[in-house]
Amino acid sequence: MDKMKDLKIITKDSLVSNDDLRDIKKNLMKEIFRLKNINNEIEYKDPRSSINLPYDHNLLEKINKAIEEKKELNPSYLIVVGIGGSNLGAMAIQEAVLGKLYNQLNPKTKVLYADTVDSDLINDIISIIEPALKNGENVLINGISKSGGTTETVANFEILIDLLKKYKKDYNKYVIVTSDKDSKFWNFAANEGFTTLEIPNEVVGRYSVLSAVGLFPLGIMGINIKNLIQGAKDITQRCIDENIEKNPAAISASLIFMHYKDKKNIHNTFLFSPDMESIGKWYNQLMGESIGKEFNLKDEPVRVGITPTVSIGSTDLHSMVQLYLAGPNDKLTTFVKVRNNKAEIKIPNNEDYSKLVKGIQEKKLQSIIDAIYEGVIKAYRNRKRAFIEIHLDDKTEYSIGQFIQFKMIEIMYLGYLFEINPFNQPNVEEYKTETKIILEKE
Ligand code: PA5
Numbered sequence: 001m002d003k004m005k006d007l008k009i010i011t012k013d014s015l016v017s018n019d020d021l022r023d024i025k026k027n028l029m030k031e032i033f034r035l036k037n038i039n040n041e042i043e044y045k046d047p048r049s050s051i052n053l054p055y056d057h058n059l060l061e062k063i064n065k066a067i068e069e070k071k072e073l074n075p076s077y078l079i080v081v082g083i084g085g086s087n088l089g090a091m092a093i094q095e096a097v098l099g100k101l102y103n104q105l106n107p108k109t110k111v112l113y114a115d116t117v118d119s120d121l122i123n124d125i126i127s128i129i130e131p132a133l134k135n136g137e138n139v140l141i142n143g144i145s146k147s148g149g150t151t152e153t154v155a156n157f158e159i160l161i162d163l164l165k166k167y168k169k170d171y172n173k174y175v176i177v178t179s180d181k182d183s184k185f186w187n188f189a190a191n192e193g194f195t196t197l198e199i200p201n202e203v204v205g206r207y208s209v210l211s212a213v214g215l216f217p218l219g220i221m222g223i224n225i226k227n228l229i230q231g232a233k234d235i236t237q238r239c240i241d242e243n244i245e246k247n248p249a250a251i252s253a254s255l256i257f258m259h260y261k262d263k264k265n266i267h268n269t270f271l272f273s274p275d276m277e278s279i280g281k282w283y284n285q286l287m288g289e290s291i292g293k294e295f296n297l298k299d300e301p302v303r304v305g306i307t308p309t310v311s312i313g314s315t316d317l318h319s320m321v322q323l324y325l326a327g328p329n330d331k332l333t334t335f336v337k338v339r340n341n342k343a344e345i346k347i348p349n350n351e352d353y354s355k356l357v358k359g360i361q362e363k364k365l366q367s368i369i370d371a372i373y374e375g376v377i378k379a380y381r382n383r384k385r386a387f388i389e390i391h392l393d394d395k396t397e398y399s400i401g402q403f404i405q406f407k408m409i410e411i412m413y414l415g416y417l418f419e420i421n422p423f424n425q426p427n428v429e430e431y432k433t434e435t436k437i438i439l440e441k442e
Pocket of ligand 1: 083084085086144145146147148149150153204205206207289425428
């Protein structure tokens, strides 16, 4: 692939001295070697092996086969039923690559997400797909749950399958269940004759976007899986490079960690692309659940965590930047800039309008957003607010594949520096158990 398309990390405004950074980065060597070893063979013995998903030909073959098979049905809708790690990744990549207004652009297959148990949301989904079903159109339902027992997912799945049954005698061929092999959900799906797609046992929900969890729905939408995977593979090699100066995940994790030690326990991902907002939400889960922990690896109480926030440029310059520049200096910001948008739009040259705002006539929108970006960078620099910059060439599958894999490896390194387990979520399970107790009592 073209080197120009490589993700770039710029750290000159991180406000961390080179000596300090060198020391922290050195601490990561052991973990870098561990990931390097894991990357040498495709086996799922450790949760870190999710980095190998893009290399797993067997798995990819099965996913591609299911995509081809279900595309033959010409579905006019795909409904993704899942929550958290089971839907945020697909939504994030879909919006980044295909745009936030994907459904309104009349694609062959529109996509709807059923995540929480909100009767209005589910009613709206029903109101959209029932006329299509009545009209004889096809609707795919992809139920996704790693554990196979998440209340919200099972409730929504049951409602939607019931609707599908009303209109399709052979309803089972429109249903795909993605889960751990032999989970309750998996076994139920196999009994019903639904298509099943496996999540490798050791792969944790929020690191699973490059398994069938993300790839199946994305493939149905027409995302180029091959390029997405290639981007993820290429960045993996850079992110397990023992030459830490060239390793973007190690650099980013070290900087986030150093700023946490310096009382900056908020990390703001400031994306200069509205289509990437859901990538920010996906990263919220990745950082929030992975790093927010009560105990360290030795089971000692530590109560660590970084609060992730998402901002969109230039939208949030008009709502949040007053706080960011003038308020408490408690945040590290990662700016994400996309160098090239797909569309090129120019402002017309109209005398009357030049009186309203000077300097924009006949300019491309890209050059205006670039000027705004430079303005923000300068303002942060003048105010001595620490930041990192990530530059993406574009929002193609290849570039987005690089970004998400880079962030998943960054969080693994961050977990290592914090000496906590970045792969469990014991306190998410707390609410799940309590909910089940309440519902079973009722
Ligand atoms: O990262 C995680 O494991 C969780 O946040 C899950 O993604 C979320 O709770 C959904 O769980 P499941 O995929 O088991 O339905």
